[in-house]
Amino acid sequence: RQRVFSGIQPSGNLTIGNYLGALKNWVAIQDDYENYFCVVDLHVLTVPQDPKVLRQKIREAAAIYFASGIDPEKSVVFRQSRVSEHAELAWLLNCIAKVGELSRMTQFKDKAQKGGADSASGGLFDYPVLQAADVLLYNAHLVPVGEDQRQHLELMRTLARRFNNLYGETFVVPEIFVPKSGARVMALDDPTSKMSKSSSAPGSYVAILDDPDTVRRKIRRAKTDSGSEITASPDKPAITNLLDVYAAATGRPVSEIEARYEGKGYGDFKKDLGEVVVETLAPIRERALELLDDPKELDDLLESGAERARKVARPTLRYAWTRMGLD
Numbered sequence: 001r002q003r004v005f006s007g008i009q010p011s012g013n014l015t016i017g018n019y020l021g022a023l024k025n026w027v028a029i030q031d032d033y034e035n036y037f038c039v040v041d042l043h044v045l046t047v048p049q050d051p052k053v054l055r056q057k058i059r060e061a062a063a064i065y066f067a068s069g070i071d072p073e074k075s076v077v078f079r080q081s082r083v084s085e086h087a088e089l090a091w092l093l094n095c096i097a098k099v100g101e102l103s104r105m106t107q108f109k110d111k112a113q114k115g116g117a118d119s120a121s122g123g124l125f126d127y128p129v130l131q132a133a134d135v136l137l138y139n140a141h142l143v144p145v146g147e148d149q150r151q152h153l154e155l156m157r158t159l160a161r162r163f164n165n166l167y168g169e170t171f172v173v174p175e176i177f178v179p180k181s182g183a184r185v186m187a188l189d190d191p192t193s194k195m196s197k198s199s200s201a202p203g204s205y206v207a208i209l210d211d212p213d214t215v216r217r218k219i220r221r222a223k224t225d226s227g228s229e230i231t232a233s234p235d236k237p238a239i240t241n242l243l244d245v246y247a248a249a250t251g252r253p254v255s256e257i258e259a260r261y262e263g264k265g266y267g268d269f270k271k272d273l274g275e276v277v278v279e280t281l282a283p284i285r286e287r288a289l290e291l292l293d294d295p296k297e298l299d300d301l302l303e304s305g306a307e308r309a310r311k312v313a314r315p316t317l318r319y320a321w322t323r324m325g326l327d
C-alpha cells in the first residue's frame, strides 16, 4: 500500500481553511493509503511560542484530527517531536540543501520581513528542510495539502532527487495533492490575503472550534464586493472566496451554487453559507471538545502513534546513513 504523509502546525486556532484545504481530504483518502498524520510541533518553534499555550494547542490539533474523522485504527497520528528521526534526517538533508534555494522560499521571505530578516530564527530559514524530512522519512507517495505548501513541497522533491542522484536510489519522490476547491481559503475581512490561524484578527477566520453563533456572525460580517450578483469572477474576490468555501464544504460545483442564488442577494447567500459552515464544523467541534476532556487518552493515542511511526522512520534513517557512509 502506498503511503500518505501530511501535517499541521499546532499554532493559533485551526481554521476552516485547514479543514477544507487539508483535513477533509485526509479523511477522504484515508481508506486507500497507509497514512501518517503528524502534529508538527517542531515546526511551530520556528517562531516564539508560550510553552503553556503550546501544550494546549498540541492537544487541540490532535483532538481536531480525530474529531474530523481521522481514525487511529487506519492512520498513524503522532507528534513530530516524539519521533527524533525527523530532526536527524533534517540534518542530513540540510547538508545537501543550498542556501540559495532556501533564501528563495516566499514563506521565509514573508515571515522574515515582518520582524526583519536578521532577527528571524535559523529554524525559520531551515523550515522547508525539516518539512522535506517529515515526508521522506516515510517514503510517502502522496502529500495532501493546501495551495500554500506547493513551493516547500517542490523543494522537498528537489532534495529527494538530489539525494538519490548523489547517493543512489533512497527516497520516493512524493506527489503533491491539492484539492480543486478549498485549496486557498482567503481571509473573511480581506479576500486578497490567505485565511491564517495565526492572525490576530479573529474576524478574519472561522476557527474549527468556534461555537455556531460565532461562526454565523463571522460569516454574516464577512466582507463582500460591490454589486449584488453571486458570481465567481476576478472583480469579485470576496464573493468568489465565499462561493469556494460553499463548494468545498458541500462538494457541489460553484456553477450550481451560482445558479441557486441567481436573483438573490448577498444577505441570503451569507445566511445559508453560515448554516453550511455550522453543519460542517459543529459535529467536529463537539467531538473535539469531548476528546479534550480526557487529555490522558489523547496523549496515549499520540504516544502509540509515535511508536508506530518510529518503526517506519528508523529504518529509513538508517538506510540514509548507510548511503552517506555513516554506517
Ligand code: TYM
Pocket (backbone or CB within 6 Å): 005, 006, 007, 008, 009, 010, 017, 018, 019, 020, 021, 022, 040, 043, 130, 131, 134, 135, 143, 144, 145, 146, 147, 148, 149, 182, 183, 184, 185, 186, 194, 195, 196
Ligand atoms: P499549516 O499548519 O500552515 O497548514 C496546515 C494545512 O492547512 C492548509 N491551509 C490552508 N488550506 C486552504 N486555505 C487556507 N487558508 C489554508 N491555510 C492552511 C495548508 O496548506 C496545510 O496543508 N508547513 C506546513 C506543515 C507541515 C507539513 C509537513 C505539511 C510540516 N511538515 C509535511 C505537509 C507535509 C504548514 O505550515 O501547514
